[in-house]
Amino acid sequence: MMPGPPDSDEELLLRIRSGDEEAFLGLYRRRQGAIYRFILHMSGSAAVAEDITQEVFLALLRSECGYDPARGTLSGYLFGIARKLVLRQVERGRSDVTLDMDSEEAPLPELAVIQDPLGDMAHRERLEALRRAVTTLPRRYREVVVLCDLEEVDYAEAALALNCPIGTVRSRLHRARALLLEKLNRERPAHAVSALKPARILI
Amino acid sequence: MSCQEFWKRLAKPPGAELDLDAEQRAHLAACPACPAHLARQRELAAGLRLVAEGFKSLKAPARVEEGLLRAFRAQNGLPVYTNRSRWTLAAGWAMAAALLLAAALFLTDLRQPAPPRSAPVLAELASDTELAAMEADGFIPLPNAERPGPNDELNMVRMEVPRSTIVELGFEVSADRDSDRVEADVLLGADGLARAVRFLE
Numbered sequence: 434m435m436p437g438p439p440d441s442d443e444e445l446l447l448r449i450r451s452g453d454e455e456a457f458l459g460l461y462r463r464r465q466g467a468i469y470r471f472i473l474h475m476s477g478s479a480a481v482a483e484d485i486t487q488e489v490f491l492a493l494l495r496s497e498c499g500y501d502p503a504r505g506t507l508s509g510y511l512f513g514i515a516r517k518l519v520l521r522q523v524e525r526g527r528s529d530v531t532l533d534m535d536s537e538e539a540p541l542p543e544l545a546v547i548q549d550p551l552g553d554m555a556h557r558e559r560l561e562a563l564r565r566a567v568t569t570l571p572r573r574y575r576e577v578v579v580l581c582d583l584e585e586v587d588y589a590e591a592a593l594a595l596n597c598p599i600g601t602v603r604s605r606l607h608r609a610r611a612l613l614l615e616k617l618n619r620e621r622p623a624h625a626v627s628a629l630k631p632a633r634i635l636i
Numbered sequence: 637m638s639c640q641e642f643w644k645r646l647a648k649p650p651g652a653e654l655d656l657d658a659e660q661r662a663h664l665a666a667c668p669a670c671p672a673h674l675a676r677q678r679e680l681a682a683g684l685r686l687v688a689e690g691f692k693s694l695k696a697p698a699r700v701e702e703g704l705l706r707a708f709r710a711q712n713g714l715p716v717y718t719n720r721s722r723w724t725l726a727a728g729w730a731m732a733a734a735l736l737l738a739a740a741l742f743l744t745d746l747r748q749p750a751p752p753r754s755a756p757v758l759a760e761l762a763s764d765t766e767l768a769a770m771e772a773d774g775f776i777p778l779p780n781a782e783r784p785g786p787n788d789e790l791n792m793v794r795m796e797v798p799r800s801t802i803v804e805l806g807f808e809v810s811a812d813r814d815s816d817r818v819e820a821d822v823l824l825g826a827d828g829l830a831r832a833v834r835f836l837e
Contacts, residue, residue, distance in 0.1 A: 452712040454705070461704060469696040486696045490704050494711055560690070563683045582681070583688040614676055 442507035446500070449493065461490055464508060467584045468515050474579040475519045477568070485518045509593030512586065516576060516594055523572075559617075566616035574609035581606055637663040639670055734795050736830040737778070737822055775823060775832035782825065789826045794819060797833075 440448070440459070448456035468489055473482040492498050492514050500510045567578055580586040580594060581602070592599045642663045646656075656664070664671050709715065770777065770784070777783075784790060796817040819836040 452714075454708060454712070454714065457708050458701070458705070461701060465700070466692075466695045469700075470691055470694050473694065474691075483696060483700055487700050487703055491707055494708060560683060560686055563680075564687050564690075567684075567687065578684070582684040583691065585688070610677065610680055614680055617680070 443502055446493070446507060457494075460493075460507075464511055465490070467508075467586075468511055471512060471576075471579055471584060472515050472519055474568070474583065475516070475572070475576060476522060481519070481522055485515060485522065488518055489514045505593035506590050509586070509590035512580065512590070512594035513596065562617055562620045563613070566613050566620070569616070570609060570612055574605055574612060577602055577605045578609045578613070639663075639667060642667070642670055734797070736824075736828075737795075737797060737820075737833060770823065770832050773834065775821070775834045777832045778830055781829065781831045784823075784825065784831055790831065791824045793822050793824060794836075795822060796820070 440456070442460060442463070445456045445460040445463075449460065465486060469482050469486045472485045473479060476482060476485070489511055493500075493511075500507060504510075567575060567583075570578060576595060577591060580591045581588065586594070588599045588602045591602045595602065637659045642660055645660060664674070797820050799816040799818050821834040821836065822830050823832040823834075825831050
């Protein structure tokens with residue numbers, strides 16, 4: 434017999450409410466990676482990301498957790514809790530606002546493997562520059578880039594997480610990308626700037 | 637079509653696939669600025685996808701899941717063991733049981749030399765249903781051990797004990813095999829103290 438479709442987040446939450454441990458683990462394993470990475474990008478600290486990830490899922494266990502399915506997805510709600518907790522943490526001054534991924538506690542993952550060493554170096558440098566550019570964006574732009582571009586959250590879910598209208602998500606994302614391009618152009622060596630000149634586009 | 641209209645109609649961020657209508661294509665062909673801007677946006681989108689790929693493997697450490705599982709179990713009245721701690725706990729129980737059994741037998745020996753007992757203590761406790769049930773399962777209540785109550789939680793731990801300890805409970809064993817070890821099941825009360833023992837050989 435073919436296994437049925439996996440339970441939705443909302444179905445899992447109902448089972449969690451009745452004490453189903455398997456449902457809790459299922460939901461946690463499905464969502465923890467994205468939540469952890471979001472917090473890591475926003476706080477710049479693996480320790481903070483670990484603590485807040487735990488707090489986010491502990492919040493689900495509380496009877497007064499406040500999730501309303503009519504307002505949006507559970508995933509968006511979890512990102513929203515994570516965001517609030519990160520902001521609280523940043524206000525307390527425990528973590529830096531920008532990412533410090535070069536620290537020992539947050540090793541930089543391998544970004545890509547390319548055969549050509551020189552091309553590889555240039556490629557890695559460009560990716561590194563882009564990663565740096567993301568981490569130095571102002572918080573309101575960084576969170577929308579992390580959610581929509583890095584975690585591929587849709588605009589409605591991002592709007593719920595950021596507690597703003599979808600139009601605001603769009604405009605912030607537009608502005609964030611413009612800022613990223615500005616930063617990259619400032620960092621890009623002279624020979625690479627030519628790559629940004631008008632080119633024929635294959636559509 | 638103006639540049640503003642072109643970008644407004646581009647619903648999704650310009651990634652690898654572009655879905656442009658005829659008007660947008662016409663605008664791109666005629667506009668001196670938008671093609672370059674679109675190329676930059678697509679390059680940026682591709683770069684962001686690569687950055688995202690690089691981070692995809694990052695996940696919360698396993699200890700976060702363990703902590704959450706403990707909290708979940710505590711909240712729902714379930715035993716708060718994780719897979720890792722179960723083995724540690726079992727080993728701990730086994731060691732504690734061995735020590736307690738040895739201590740119980742030692743104290744019994746100090747009190748007085750008892751005559752050989754084929755069914756020690758059980759006679760005086762015959763009316764006790766829990767003890768009767770234990771006896772039916774082949775368990776021998778330990779001297780001085782507390783009687784199990786009807787609602788007591790008993791845990792069984794399997795361990796090896798020196799053959800000489802069998803003698804302490806009144807069984808006859810040949811002296812030349814005193815140092816051999818035999819397998820035994822020990823019943824532990826909720827307080828961790830040994831209540832009864834059953835020899836498997």
